Amino acid sequence: MYSLSDFDFDLPQELIAQMPLPERSASRLLEVDGDRRADRSFADVVDLLAPGDLLVFNNTRVLKARFFGAKDSGGKVEVLVERVLDTRHVLAQVRASKSPRAGSRIRLADAFEVTVGERAGEFYTLQFPSDVFDLIDAHGRLPLPPYIEHAADDFDEKRYQTVYAKEPGAVAAPTAGLHFDQALLDRLQDKGVRFAYVTLHVGAGTFQPVRTENLAEHKMHSEWYTMPPETVEAVRAAHAAGRHVVAVGTTSMRALESASQSGTLAAGSADTTLFITPGYTFKTVDRMITNFHLPKSTLLMLVSAFAGYRQIRAAYAHAIEKRYRFFSYGDAMLLTKNTQC
Known part of the structure; x- marks a missing residue:
């Protein structure tokens, strides 16, 4: 049984990205599949996905909250x-x-x-x-994360928003999606990768660390999500064809898994307080794209549950050694579900 201290790590302050790169898709990408790691550029995601794979994006739009x-x-x-x-x-x-x-x-x-x-x-x-x-x-003013030290300006208002943002309601961006520009999306579509969308309005609680050593005592913040029927059908079609369902970000992951609690993915809208920790059995998602997360955060626990606790610890140590950029404006990982967890 894991406790809070198992999800702590030391991060050099200079690795916390304060500004996004000039080009969205120019970020680095750490591929993690079990114990295998590979250093790549984010644009390589086109080569790492197969025709018929399904990318599920969170189309929430950040408010000037x-x-x-x-x-x-x-x-x-x-x-x-x-x-x-x-x-x-x-x-x-x-x-x-x-x-x-x-x-x-x-x-x-x-x-x-x-x-x-x-x-x-x-x-x-x-x-x-x-x-x-x-x-x-x-x-209103754009609410940048607390670890970003400058006030939001016009550049942030553009870059702290995904290019496919549509439904207003979030107070924080679904940051894994910030790496996609329209040119990259076009390349993925040309390859035959399919797209689907969910809406989960990210709350400020996403930045709050867990404060109880016993994880069972943590009360997860509530977030509202919508799972459209067409996304449910796209997921079923991808799995029926033997293709991967790839969650773009922990928010898409939480929406997909929250809507799968009956055992199969179901359309609808609801509040979710789903708290995913190691030992959780994933029901819908096969791979995920995600940024590097805060120590002691629920998001770090989620990715540890998905890719393996030991594997994520090793991946984060590797990322620090190789000077990856962390958090909302930082680099990304492509994770494959670890079925041995």
């Missing part, structure tokens, strides 16, 4: 939208010297006021005066 403002008392406030509930209401983190009262008002971006509703765990319900998406797009 961060706001700075002031309470009606004058106190400064920082708001991070976690989830859009409907066209007028959101769940949000509210950072202030004193917790806001239900019914009080907060002025955001010196542009509009929201009304504070009831508290829901660590979040507050906020009522917007008009369409949530319009106000977020017009006045």
